[in-house]
Amino acid sequence: MAPDPLRRLPVEAETRDLLARLAQEQGGLLARRQLTRLGVPRGAVRAQLDAGRWSLTTPRVVQLSTGEATTRRREWIGVLHAGPRSMLGGLSALRLHGLAGWEPDQVTVWVDDELAFEPVPGVRFFRSRRPFELLRGPGLLPRARCEPAALVHAGYRLGPRAADGLLAAVVQQRLTTPERLLTWVQTLRPLRGAPRFRAALGWAAAGSHSRLEQDVVDLCAGAGLEPPRQQHGRTDADGRRRWTDCEWLLPDGRVLVLEVDGGAHVEARHWAADKRRARRLSSAGRLVVGCTAYEVRHEPAEVIADLVRLGVPRARSCA
Known part of the structure; x- marks a missing residue:
């Protein structure tokens, strides 16, 4: 049986159980802010790192378990590093919604301020000033709703041909409908490419x-x-x-x-x-x-x- 990576922490058993659940949900990762909020002393974190029982994946995220850097783990690293006001966006969010055939080359994380923290290899931070409560969809791993994820990525990351293709794909794969996308074009204004999206989606809806x-x-x-x-x-x-x-x-x-x-x-x-x-x-x-x-x-x-x-x-x- 593998040793418990939390057993040496000087905290109550209830806190240790809570940390264990968080780590299990988050791919074996914990944000330093989560440890601090739950009363884990900084010195205790440093002792775990110095002893090699934990590792530092970014200055803000520690890893409690070993293992390869899976896509899910990289996604958790991105949102834990960026903080509570962040979520997966673009193709990373659409992957979780079930989109096939559009594999992201990097993890995309939407944030309040892309300059507020250190860069992370393999993670692209995209700043959005839109209300996060409006954009965020259901799910344990924070991610944008399907419609804003597709429209914002199409408007700001893709050329016209690829943007049309992405919107066609999310409709063809029945992740959303032209009508819902049209509603979100209005909700997200100003949105780059909105006139062309309205025309194309209007034709699709009709x-x-x-x-x-x-x-x-x-x-x-x-x-x-x-x-x-x-x-x-x-x-x-x-x-x-x-x-x-x-x-x-x-x-x-x-x-x-x-x-x-x-x-x-x-x-x-x-x-x-x-x-x-x-x-x-x-x-x-x-x-x-x-x-x-x-x-x-x-x-x-x-x-x-x-x-x-x-x-x-x-x-x-x-x-």
């Missing part, structure tokens, strides 16, 4: 699939191209009935199908299913290509150029 298809129609009209036929029924290689997003009859007799992806970043199983669908819709006389919502909304000239290159004809009234 039915992004049909909205994006209409955007393709509008793009073609603006470029003088033949408008696509939408939701046309096709039978794939397995005999299943499919409905295509947009398609054109090309002058050489082939059919061009454009499938519009409603999210810039999708789960692997959805991505694989989309690719399989495209293969099985393809044939000698039918070419299936795809584009993303981001391209339709933010890179329309490139989409139009590719459609022209693939043979989409001019509209009859423009011919």
Whole structure:
């Protein structure tokens, strides 16, 4: 049996039990402020460190047990070091909410003042002046709610394409809804990127699939191209009935199908299913290509150029 790392402390048994519970919950870690608050003398802490029974992970956090630096332990180190007015934010918070496919390269901790304490390797401190009581979600390990974690990270840490992808991912993985995200866009104001987020989420709430298809129609009209036929029924290689997003009859007799992806970043199983669908819709006389919502909304000239290159004809009234 491993020795009790708290048994030598000059405190009451009740206090020792409380410290043991805290350490167990916090990945074998205790903040110095917690030890001080519970009456552990500084000299007793120093004696444990000098004897090698405890180790110092940061100037503010001690480790009572040995073991590898797991993600959970690094998260606890970040919030314990930063103090009670801190919480996991960004991708670190979203990981705890269940987001898959967006692994953080560092632990992100939201704080009142990022200059108020020493830096910690592997931890990024992000200052927020918004009310912490509003942002914090449920859970023993302090973390932001899903919606502000996603929106703040999208607004301040990502470029437009990746930001759209993150918001699409949290909706696709059913961690939240476009409606809840829209409410938080208002709550978090001022929020960088808010106008674009409102537009994208508004389309999603109204039915992004049909909205994006209409955007393709509008793009073609603006470029003088033949408008696509939408939701046309096709039978794939397995005999299943499919409905295509947009398609054109090309002058050489082939059919061009454009499938519009409603999210810039999708789960692997959805991505694989989309690719399989495209293969099985393809044939000698039918070419299936795809584009993303981001391209339709933010890179329309490139989409139009590719459609022209693939043979989409001019509209009859423009011919």
